[in-house]
Amino acid sequence: MMDATRSPRDTARQLFMAGVAAADPSGAVRRALQEAPVAAPPGGRLAVIAVGKAALGMARAAMAVARPDSVLVVTNYENAADLPGAEVLAAGHPVPDAQGEAAARRVEALLGQLGPRDRVLALISGGGSALLPAPVQGLTLEDKAQVNRLLLASGAEITEMNLVRQQLSRLKGGGLLRAAAPAGVTALILSDVIGDDLRVIASGPTVAPIGTRAEALAALRARGVWDDLPESVRAHLTAPAAQLDLPEADNRLIGSNPRSVAAMASAAPEAGVIEAPLVGDVAEAAARIASLGPGTWLMGGETTVVLRGTGRGGRNQELALRVALLARDRGWAPGWVFLSGGTDGRDGPTDAAGGIVDAGTLGRIRGAGLDPEALLARNDSHAALQAAGDLLITGATGTNVADLQVLIRP
Numbered sequence: 001m002m003d004a005t006r007s008p009r010d011t012a013r014q015l016f017m018a019g020v021a022a023a024d025p026s027g028a029v030r031r032a033l034q035e036a037p038v039a040a041p042p043g044g045r046l047a048v049i050a051v052g053k054a055a056l057g058m059a060r061a062a063m064a065v066a067r068p069d070s071v072l073v074v075t076n077y078e079n080a081a082d083l084p085g086a087e088v089l090a091a092g093h094p095v096p097d098a099q100g101e102a103a104a105r106r107v108e109a110l111l112g113q114l115g116p117r118d119r120v121l122a123l124i125s126g127g128g129s130a131l132l133p134a135p136v137q138g139l140t141l142e143d144k145a146q147v148n149r150l151l152l153a154s155g156a157e158i159t160e161m162n163l164v165r166q167q168l169s170r171l172k173g174g175g176l177l178r179a180a181a182p183a184g185v186t187a188l189i190l191s192d193v194i195g196d197d198l199r200v201i202a203s204g205p206t207v208a209p210i211g212t213r214a215e216a217l218a219a220l221r222a223r224g225v226w227d228d229l230p231e232s233v234r235a236h237l238t239a240p241a242a243q244l245d246l247p248e249a250d251n252r253l254i255g256s257n258p259r260s261v262a263a264m265a266s267a268a269p270e271a272g273v274i275e276a277p278l279v280g281d282v283a284e285a286a287a288r289i290a291s292l293g294p295g296t297w298l299m300g301g302e303t304t305v306v307l308r309g310t311g312r313g314g315r316n317q318e319l320a321l322r323v324a325l326l327a328r329d330r331g332w333a334p335g336w337v338f339l340s341g342g343t344d345g346r347d348g349p350t351d352a353a354g355g356i357v358d359a360g361t362l363g364r365i366r367g368a369g370l371d372p373e374a375l376l377a378r379n380d381s382h383a384a385l386q387a388a389g390d391l392l393i394t395g396a397t398g399t400n401v402a403d404l405q406v407l408i409r410p
Helices: 008-022 025-035 055-066 100-110 141-154 158-167 175-180 213-222 229-237 257-267 282-290 316-328 359-368 372-377 379-386
Strands: 047-052 070-076 085-090 119-124 185-190 250-257 278-281 295-304 337-342 354-358 403-408
Touching: 008 257, 008 337, 008 354, 008 403, 025 055, 025 185, 047 100, 055 070, 055 119, 055 185, 070 100, 070 359, 085 100, 100 175, 119 175, 119 354, 141 229, 175 229, 185 295, 213 229, 257 295, 257 403, 278 282, 282 295, 282 316, 282 359, 295 316, 316 337, 316 354, 316 359, 316 372, 316 379, 316 403, 354 379, 359 372, 359 379, 372 379
Parallel strands: 047 070, 047 119, 070 085, 119 185, 185 250, 278 295
Antiparallel strands: 295 403, 337 354, 337 403
16 A cells, blocks of 8 residues: 555556565566476486576576575566575677677587476566577677667667577577477476567567567568668578478466556555557657546556657656646646556666656756757657656665566646
């Protein structure tokens, strides 16, 4: 329940953190393994491979419950830490780096040692796509990084991005299953994708691909980035693709954005819940939020931003700044607060999870000698909210189920 003595800003933050807590990866894995235990066949080994921003917490719980024979963890630098009994590798996110490529080779090497009596427990969470870059033959890591940068700047949604990534990778789109064969695979999946399409989460290492090379090519053309791609990428996507059988896997969804929204609602029973996810262009999402009436409103999703400037920020910070501007334009009475944050604790290439704005935000930005509209025009929401003291800072949370939003209007 919400504490009535808290300020609206504190209440918004309290509700957001309730949603983050509901996505605790350790608890989710522990519950899943207690409900349906995973073990190797008689005489075999159980290998845990945990990949993503929540990999460390997921692996820790799996080690306590399943007692695996080996554990390999690949996570982002901010979340990496020692885990006794496990091999922990850190890599770059959102842009893949050489450490991630080395981690992908280590994963393949471990999988290559397994036989038909062994089993893999794959622990998958958001961020896994960038953390395990394994370029197909003929492509380099820089080729894949360039594709990633172009897609991010184009405003491509995560399904589009991972459609393309799968066609350029040895491990994505079911590649981990092929690498593990003949060992069987059980995957526990924490979703950072709206709609929880298992093919999209971390680019689906344990499920069938989203689409074909031709569909990836069409998506790149539609986003206007085809001509800017490295020649090696264009050559690969226009070459005939071999038809490969995909081994079966036991895939289980153990956490998601709707579950975190539901947790926020449990902490605020009087609040309204926006069931439809907040997706699409960030400007359209801001207009949707600005159309809500008085009350407390809870929602989740993942918007996109088309980069038109050279500023710093992320989709949550830009959404917060846009809502502040719309609230002014629509004459909202003072006392309102809006929070938008990434459950992983990081929004874009910044140290902020997002933003928390109110009726005084724009005045504080101008008081610092800055123009909020001009900053927004160059995608510099971070500078604007930093000047206002309105960045949402949580630090790395060790989980990732997309974004959560809270609007409080008296």
